[in-house]
Amino acid sequence: KSYNVAVAGVTGAVGQEMLKILEERNFPVKQLKPLASQRSVGKIVTFRGEKIPVEILSTESFQGMDFALFSAGASISKEFAPLAGQEGCIVIDNSSAFRQDPDVPLIIPEVNPGAIVDFRKKNIIANPNCTTIVTIVPLKPLHDYGRIKRVVASSYQAASGAGAKAMQELEDQVKEYAFGREMVAGVFPYQIAFNLIPQVDVFLDNFYSKEEMKMVWETRKIMGEPDLQITATCVRVPVLRAHSVSVNIETEKKITRDKAIELLSAFPGVTVQDDPANRVYPMPWLVSGKDNCYVGRIREDISCPNGLTLWSVGDQIRKGAALNAIQIAELLIEKKLV
Numbered sequence: 001k002s003y004n005v006a007v008a009g010v011t012g013a014v015g016q017e018m019l020k021i022l023e024e025r026n027f028p029v030k031q032l033k034p035l036a037s038q039r040s041v042g043k044i045v046t047f048r049g050e051k052i053p054v055e056i057l058s059t060e061s062f063q064g065m066d067f068a069l070f071s072a073g074a075s076i077s078k079e080f081a082p083l084a085g086q087e088g089c090i091v092i093d094n095s096s097a098f099r100q101d102p103d104v105p106l107i108i109p110e111v112n113p114g115a116i117v118d119f120r121k122k123n124i125i126a127n128p129n130c131t132t133i134v135t136i137v138p139l140k141p142l143h144d145y146g147r148i149k150r151v152v153a154s155s156y157q158a159a160s161g162a163g164a165k166a167m168q169e170l171e172d173q174v175k176e177y178a179f180g181r182e183m184v185a186g187v188f189p190y191q192i193a194f195n196l197i198p199q200v201d202v203f204l205d206n207f208y209s210k211e212e213m214k215m216v217w218e219t220r221k222i223m224g225e226p227d228l229q230i231t232a233t234c235v236r237v238p239v240l241r242a243h244s245v246s247v248n249i250e251t252e253k254k255i256t257r258d259k260a261i262e263l264l265s266a267f268p269g270v271t272v273q274d275d276p277a278n279r280v281y282p283m284p285w286l287v288s289g290k291d292n293c294y295v296g297r298i299r300e301d302i303s304c305p306n307g308l309t310l311w312s313v314g315d316q317i318r319k320g321a322a323l324n325a326i327q328i329a330e331l332l333i334e335k336k337l338v
């Protein structure tokens with residue numbers, strides 16, 4: 001069987017990667033419908049060697065579609081995803097619009113595949129925030145073994161999380177610096193080249209940024225642990241496309257470094273890269289373009305008897321967004337839910 005697939009936000013960094021991944025994984029696409037806003041009218045995308053004109057996203061766009069992959073921002077998702085769902089098209093939404101909706105499953109296929117069966121109420125499945133994905137994939141096998149009580153996460157987020165324009169801004173600033181010109185900021189509030197910005201998304205009343213609270217809310221929902229103690233600090237770094245997270249956990253049962261390596265090595269979606277003596281550890285430069293979350297710097301926390309620290313790196317555009325969305329569609333097919 002093959003499926004009609006619409007991609008909303010097809011001209012963005014994630015939309016473009018979605019097309020690439022659909023092709024690479026040989027996803028059974030019957031018809032591809034590339035959708036974008038008025039601004040992209042006249043643009044052409046290439047899919048399996050075929051040139052397809054981009055259509056303007058409208059209320060009519062989803063008739064006859066089996067899947068709609070949305071990556072066009074939360075307001076577009078809020079406006080169009082429920083309509084698409086009502087048309088019988090299954091929406092996999094990469095925005096934050098529905099992640100906390102109790103009628104919408106929030107899925108990482110390696111972590112909570114069972115929760116996907118609840119998608120029928122709205123025909124919408126939410127794709128988690130990229131930083132949450134890179135953090136939680138390695139935590140799942142550790143939680144299953146030792147039960148995590150507390151998580152402290154600090155992220156090092158690539159420019160790609162803010163979109164294709166943000167990646168361009170970083171590249172431009174590096175060139176501006178090299179030519180001794182003034183660096184111009186636009187997407188980011190400050191220069192990102194040769195800098196760190198300890199703000200991702202807006203600040204909330206509790207002085208956390210929204211990105212940090214997304215880590216809290218989404219981790220609890222995906223892990224099915226509404227009372228999990230978790231705190232995060234999210235930082236934008238001058239890296240193009242892979243997010244890194246330093247994660248410290250405290251578990252009920254002690255997890256040794258060796259046990260953690262054994263559990264993580266056996267878990268799908270994780271590659272362990274941990275050989276400190278030979279300077280082997282994951283870095284965003286090498287993880288860019290890869291599918292798995294790469295985990296290293298695994299060590300028992302000397303400040304806490306059942307503490308463990310690790311470093312997880314994942315390609316933000318792939319596992320953090322486009323790949324996870326397509327894996328959700330594959331999971332629906334595998335479970336014969338579509």
Ligand code: 2RA
Binds near residue numbers: 160162
């Ligand atoms: C970021 N997590 O990195 C956001 C994007 N989804 O900016």
